[in-house]
Amino acid sequence: MNGTQTAVGFGTERREGREKVTGTARYAAEYDSPGRAHAWPVPAAVARGRVTAVDPAPALARPGVLVVLSHENAPRLAEPEDPTLAVLQAPRVPHRGWFVALVVAETPEAARAGAAAVRVTYEAEEPDVTLTESHPGLYVPEVANGGQPAVRSHGDPDGAFASAAVRVEAAYRVPPLHNHPMEPHASTARWDGDRLVVHTSSQGTTPVRSVLAAMFGVPEEGITVVAEHVGGGFGSKGTPRPDVVLAAMAARHTGRPVTVNLPRRLLPTVVGHRAPTLHQLRLGATEDGRLTSLVHEVATHTSRIKEFVEQAAVPARVMYAAPHSRTLHRVAPLDVPSPSWMRAPGEAPGMYALESAMDELACELGLDPVELRIRNEPDREPDSGRPFSSRHLVQCLREGARRFGWDGRDPRPGSRTAGPLLIGSGVAAATYPVMVAPSTAAVRALSDGTFLVRINATDIGTGARTVLAQIAADALGVPLERVGIEVGSSDLPAAPLAGGSSGTASWGWAVHAACARLADRLAGTAGPSPAPEIEERADTTGTADAESPFARHAFGAHFAEVMVDTVTGEVRVRRLLGVFAAGRILNPRTARSQLVGGMTMGLGMALTEGSTMDAAFGDFAESDLASYHVPAHADVLDVEAHWIDEDDDRLNPMGSKGIGEIGIVGTAAAIGNAVYHATGVRFRELPLTPDRVL
Ligand code: MOS
Secondary structure, X not given: OOOOOOOOOOOOOOOOHHHHHOOOOOOHHHOOOOOXXXXXXXXXXXXXXEEEEEEOHHHHOOOOEEEEEEOOOOOXXXXXXXXXXXOOOOOEEOOOOOEEEEEEEOOHHHHHHHHHHOEEEEEEOOOOOOOOOOOOOOEOOOEEHHHEEOEEEEOOHHHHHHOOOEEEEEEEEEOOEXXXXXXXXEEEEEEEOXXXXXXXXXXXXXXXXXXXXXXXXXXXXHEEEEOXXXXXXXXXXXXXOHHHHHHHHHHHHHOOOEEEEOOHHHHHHHOOOEOOEEEEEEEEEOOOOOEEEEEEEEEEEEOOOOOOOOOOOOHHHOOOOOOEEEEEEEEEEOOOOOOOOOOOOOHHHHHHHHHHHHHHHHHHHOOOHHHXXXXXXXXXOOOOOOOEOOOOHHXXXXXXXXXXXXXXXXXXXXXXXXXXXXXXEEEEEEEEEOOOOOOEEEEEEOOOOOEEEEOOOOOOOOOXXXXXXXXXXXXXXXXXXXXXXXXXXXXXXXXXXXXXOOHHHHHHHHHHHHHHHHHXXXXXXXXXXXXXXXXXXXXXXXXXXXXXXXXXXXXXXXXXXXXXXXXXXXXXXXXXXXEEXXXXXXXXXXXXXXXXXXXXXXXXXXXXXXXXXXOOOOEEOOOOOOOOOOOOHHHOOOXXXXXXXXXXXXOOOOOEOOXXXXXXXXXXXXXXXXXXXXXXXXXXXXXXXXXXXX
């Protein structure tokens, strides 16, 4: 490399790859220091009610137990904005699994045994945990997740549906789903007088610092929150979780460093989940397959303490031209854990329903499902009327069809068999919005001719360090090896979280701006290696968050081939192929890993992942990986991700759209549509487990 624009676009390996595969990368629970104690939470054993007494004596009698905290003796904290963080502050139990006590001990084992010994008594009430279409608690909220309006309506969707030549009316169900990142949520906290240092597994520590400062009443400057390596989050680490509050609380109470390392079986109830969604779809079309009416109505649940509304009808506002439409969300507060973000909240379940209904419509029309989508391609964003900054869905469909070998497919269901296997193929579209948030960044030219970029980005396993270094190298006009990068600490220039597929765009924008400014300054000096160190900073507030006159979304198309075993009912995905249009792909190696990862998670959503809210017990029945089945290697036979080079200068200086989430969007529909093609039976509830399929 010679200092020209060379870094972006190359499949550079992850900078921390060696540390990770050799086990030297440290995670939040692994920051040991002298005197460190370990804490284990006690989950509520009733689904609704209040704690009447906490008897710590049997726990305190056990070896190594230091203290038992509960609402009776825990430090009082300022009321957090997020009610799920108000732990051990009041006797109320809003759902089963809510933390009612915390045992601090010398070792994790002692803490765990202590937690089992604490005697908690409750005044229990009858819980209501079951979402139905007709639940009396359902109401239309003002906004759904992401600040999206809960309802949008154009024209006369009911009249247009009633008079449509061809109609599809169908209900789909997506069960609760759990994020289950590889590294469970964990935090290690240490107070040094009024200074607080926390290592936590988080998608962004700048906001964690703000929350802790407010709750513990200390200035932000007195708190350092580090997330150096993070083993995934999928949205569940996008906001602080109870572990970080409990660790800081226990450390303050005991005067010792404390680690709270949540056991996996506690995650489903305290780190958010994808809420179940009940979908009603009504599609009306002309004989030649043009949509006249599109109605997508969603019912979902939230907890008693926090309103979170999975915005599953929102993608229907983006996808297809239809003169009459209604998209609507209703939510019922139940005695359930608080739902939250899980990879492509809204789009993932919403596009399962919409893209399944589109397949049903194609069958009604006798029209190829690829062609049906092409026929309904809008020239502007249907809901807002704004032009798209770029939209290459049709190209993704065509390129996918070509690569997959779609042409010549016999559309008749059940037309392909191999012994006891039924074989089928299906297609579905994908979309995900382009989001971006303001960020700051700093870059310094060092006297040895290298550069150091500093930004509180978080690398949750995506390769953020690597791609930011690539962006910096290009903006500086220097070889990649000369760029060092520091991320993952709230002491670094403030940055937004790794979420909403917006990390690279948001951080990269600030890094690019700071580096371009430094390069300009250096251009006036003797060369790229000046003796005095100089630094430039950038803050994209006001530019990165400016309203765009354009609708900005990434698009994609999934093609799936499945085999359905008529003896066992098992569905296997033989091939999964996705083609995406997501702006400029900055690092093909890490990008492919994101897209394939998303598609694999979509495969899990289609076939194996599902959580059951036990009506009698009031809890998710599947709380570990032995019962909540994420895809294993043996489930993933052949997954390919491709993309179309998309040149869009209305995004950010890199021309990139997000890629972290779109891979999961539409995947389950493509697989479900393939199962219909294989069997001739339309299943409308996920996951497609053998008991349903047989
Ligand atoms: Mo993602 S669900 O925005 O972390």
